[in-house]
Amino acid sequence: MITVKVHLAGPFRLYGHPKDLSLRLSNGSTLNEVLEELEKLGNQGFKKDVSERILKDKGLQQLVFVNQKSLRYSWQWDQPLEDGDHIMFLPPMEGG
Numbered sequence: 001m002i003t004v005k006v007h008l009a010g011p012f013r014l015y016g017h018p019k020d021l022s023l024r025l026s027n028g029s030t031l032n033e034v035l036e037e038l039e040k041l042g043n044q045g046f047k048k049d050v051s052e053r054i055l056k057d058k059g060l061q062q063l064v065f066v067n068q069k070s071l072r073y074s075w076q077w078d079q080p081l082e083d084g085d086h087i088m089f090l091p092p093m094e095g096g
Helices: 010-015 031-041 045-056
Strands: 002-008 020-025 064-066 086-089
Touching: 002 031, 010 045, 020 031, 031 045
Parallel strands: 002 086
Antiparallel strands: 002 020, 064 086
16 A cells, blocks of 8 residues: 555646545555545545646646656556645636
């Protein structure tokens, strides 16, 4: 088993999650398993509004970080996580 730290910024907490949490996962788990655990812990909308959109949208994937490395540029979605990894989900920013 491994333990990963997850940080959910801003609107991600609207789905019933605390800002920071620890997840216990099986060895070899990937970000897919992190999303599955977050779906179980939060409300129904998390899967549709967050998980499914991140999986489909490469632009949103750049807002997911593992150990301060963007999923879009330096981390593979199916790359196994390691004990102590830190995952951050940052909301898209708008403005001008």
